[in-house]
Amino acid sequence: MAKRIESIGLDAYYGAFKAIEDVNVVIEPKTITALIGPSGCGKSTFLRTLNRMHEVVPGARVTGRLLLDDEDVYGPGVDATGVRRTIGMVFQRPNPFPTMSIYDNVAAGLRLNGVKGKKVLDEAVERSLKGANLWNEVKDRLPKPGAGLSGGQQQRLCIARAIAVEPQVLLMDEPCSALDPISTLAIEDLMTELKDRFTIVIVTHNMQQAARVSDRTGFFTIEATGEPGRLVEIDDTQKIFTNPGEKRTEDYITGRFG
Amino acid sequence: MTSVRTPVIGGLQQAALPRRAVAGLAAAVVAVTALLFSVTDLQGTAGFVVVATLLHLAAQTVLSRVVEGPRRAADRLVTTAVVAAFLLALAPLVSVLLYTLQNGLERFDWDFFYRSLRSIGARDAGGGANHAIVGTLQQVGLATLMSVPLGLLVAVYVVEYGRGRLAATIRFFVDVMTGIPSIVAGLFVLSFWILGLGFGYSGFAAALALTVLMLPVIVRSAEEMLKLVPNDLREASLALGVPRWKTVVRIVLPTALPGIVTGVMLAVARVMGETAPVLLTAFGAASIVRTPFDGPQSSLPLFIYQEAASPQQTAIDRAWTAALTLILVIMVLNLLARLITRRSKIGR
Numbered sequence: 100m101a102k103r104i105e106s107i108g109l110d111a112y113y114g115a116f117k118a119i120e121d122v123n124v125v126i127e128p129k130t131i132t133a134l135i136g137p138s139g140c141g142k143s144t145f146l147r148t149l150n151r152m153h154e155v156v157p158g159a160r161v162t163g164r165l166l167l168d169d170e171d172v173y174g175p176g177v178d179a180t181g182v183r184r185t186i187g188m189v190f191q192r193p194n195p196f197p198t199m200s201i202y203d204n205v206a207a208g209l210r211l212n213g214v215k216g217k218k219v220l221d222e223a224v225e226r227s228l229k230g231a232n233l234w235n236e237v238k239d240r241l242p243k244p245g246a247g248l249s250g251g252q253q254q255r256l257c258i259a260r261a262i263a264v265e266p267q268v269l270l271m272d273e274p275c276s277a278l279d280p281i282s283t284l285a286i287e288d289l290m291t292e293l294k295d296r297f298t299i300v301i302v303t304h305n306m307q308q309a310a311r312v313s314d315r316t317g318f319f320t321i322e323a324t325g326e327p328g329r330l331v332e333i334d335d336t337q338k339i340f341t342n343p344g345e346k347r348t349e350d351y352i353t354g355r356f357g
Numbered sequence: 358m359t360s361v362r363t364p365v366i367g368g369l370q371q372a373a374l375p376r377r378a379v380a381g382l383a384a385a386v387v388a389v390t391a392l393l394f395s396v397t398d399l400q401g402t403a404g405f406v407v408v409a410t411l412l413h414l415a416a417q418t419v420l421s422r423v424v425e426g427p428r429r430a431a432d433r434l435v436t437t438a439v440v441a442a443f444l445l446a447l448a449p450l451v452s453v454l455l456y457t458l459q460n461g462l463e464r465f466d467w468d469f470f471y472r473s474l475r476s477i478g479a480r481d482a483g484g485g486a487n488h489a490i491v492g493t494l495q496q497v498g499l500a501t502l503m504s505v506p507l508g509l510l511v512a513v514y515v516v517e518y519g520r521g522r523l524a525a526t527i528r529f530f531v532d533v534m535t536g537i538p539s540i541v542a543g544l545f546v547l548s549f550w551i552l553g554l555g556f557g558y559s560g561f562a563a564a565l566a567l568t569v570l571m572l573p574v575i576v577r578s579a580e581e582m583l584k585l586v587p588n589d590l591r592e593a594s595l596a597l598g599v600p601r602w603k604t605v606v607r608i609v610l611p612t613a614l615p616g617i618v619t620g621v622m623l624a625v626a627r628v629m630g631e632t633a634p635v636l637l638t639a640f641g642a643a644s645i646v647r648t649p650f651d652g653p654q655s656s657l658p659l660f661i662y663q664e665a666a667s668p669q670q671t672a673i674d675r676a677w678t679a680a681l682t683l684i685l686v687i688m689v690l691n692l693l694a695r696l697i698t699r700r701s702k703i704g705r
């Protein structure tokens with residue numbers, strides 16, 4: 100049950116500072132969309148507006164419309180926790196809960212949302228860990244602390260935790276930036292597998308990664324510091340990397356940026 | 358490079374004072390100090406230690422500078438000074454403990470824990486501090502029951518929810534409360550609760566005064582511990598669609614728990630020894646008062662204060678044993694708290 104996302108004239112602010120301006124995007128279900136662009140151009144900010152994590156920062160707000168299928172995510176009466184349950188998120192740095200075991204980490208989202216019953220949880224944990232390609236490595240040490248895993252394993256644990264609540268969209272903010280090439284590859288394979296079930300949006304600084312895994316690529320940039328970031332263009336990955344519509348995109352991709 | 362310099366001393370390997378030389382120097386310094394103390398007017402153990410330490414520092418620095426060079430000499434000087442300062446700080450602690458143990462064991466018997474001072478006259482031997490122990494446990498227990506939930510709620514509000522002026526104001530008043538002298542807390546409860554509302558002296562009144570003292574300590578320490586919880590964890594939980602309050606209760610508080618418990622223990626240990634506010638609010642009693650709502654009650658510090666003021670050796674012995682008991686109670690509580698927090702963490 101993957102969902103479609105559409106943003107219309109989306110602006111995001113941190114206090115008085117406008118971080119992104121007028122972003123218009125359509126993200127089709129069961130696709131992988133990569134967001135690229137220079138540091139500070141607002142990729143993470145945009146990603147966080149998609150599941151209303153942006154407003155967690157004190158003073159931050161969003162204007163414009165964001166549609167999930169046909170529902171306005173920022174509409175009146177929409178509960179942010181419900182949105183976040185539907186749109187899961189994996190962060191740049193692995194952040195397993197330090198007081199919890201591997202099992203409890205994966206089960207956390209379900210438990211904290213009121214799911215009970217050992218059998219249901221056991222199944223969900225196994226399914227999610229298998230989904231995150233981690234099951235074989237940890238199946239004998241589920242009661243051990245999640246913080247005792249390697250960085251790459253922790254990141255896959257966080258992915259398992261995110262997919263355990265069965266979201267319809269998965270947002271990933273530079274999920275491989277702290278990982279070695281093998282773990283990176285494992286996570287990329289994983290994304291390709293997960294595509295069958297989820298809509299995936301990934302922020303990455305790695306062009307090859309964007310080219311390898313994504314169906315569509317969006318390029319963000321800023322004119323100057325203090326200016327808001329804008330989406331320059333978004334198109335099929337193939338096209339962005341071979342024949343981009345904008346000169347700025349081409350300069351960035353070929354490394355002639357700035 | 359054309360000329361290859363053969364590394365003499367000054368290469369990677371440096372001249373170093375052997376351990377034995379340092380030990381010998383220390384012995385020599387002690388001997389010289391002893392000589393000084395026998396031929397001059399200098400006397401006293403404390404003076405001896407101070408003079409010997411200073412002499413040792415000076416002699417070692419000179420020797421090391423000559424043999425090892427200035428950097429190593431400075432290193433030795435600072436290391437030795439730090440160790441000396443550590444021992445100096447430890448000395449009162451250890452001596453208090455030993456002295457209390459030595460004097461307190463005199464009356465550390467069954468009677469002491471089983472009986473009260475009821476019908477024990479000023480000159481009588483025997484008697485015990487059962488009523489004081491019961492009083493202390495009840496008063497401090499009640500104060501903990503009142504201040505921990507309240508303090509935690511305040512800390513959670515300030516760190517997790519408080520934005521803007523209200524949180525800043527609360528933080529300011531908590532800081533002010535931290536500075537309240539304990540006797541003023543006692544006076545406050547005396548004038549407000551006992552005289553103003555007319556409830557009379559009781560263990561509960563003492564618990565109120567102790568709560569006033571514990572609250573700011575608990576709020577401040579819990580606040581610091583909550584701030585140490587990485588924001589990543591809150592975001593991870595919120596991103597799972599977990600409501601904010603549940604994130605605080607199930608993720609943030611458990612992560613900060615060991616630190617919070619330590620803060621609570623410090624607060625408990627602090628108020629357990631309070632005398633003045635208890636004197637003003639519980640007043641003291643010679644016999645066992647089973648509940649803290651039943652009029653004047655005693656407590657260990659109060660017991661110590663009253664017994665130590667007596668000229669009778671038997672009373673002074675009781676005071677020492679009460680002091681030892683107080684130390685032991687605090688130690689046991691500390692150990693228990695540590696055990697509980699260790700248990701709550703998952704084993705590896």
Ligand SMILES: Nc1ncnc2c1ncn2[C@@H]1O[C@H](COP(=O)(O)OP(=O)(O)OP(=O)(O)O)[C@@H](O)[C@H]1O
Pocket residue numbers: 113116118136137138139140141142143144145156328
């Ligand atoms: N919590 C915050 N408070 C205030 N300003 C912020 C906050 N987070 C980000 N910003 C600002 O918003 C702008 C966009 O930041 P954002 O993190 O979205 O960039 P990014 O494209 O993800 O960069 P990077 O590639 O380095 O992760 C930057 O100018 C940044 O300084």
Ligand SMILES: [Mg+2]
Pocket residue numbers: 142143144272
């Ligand atoms: Mg970012």
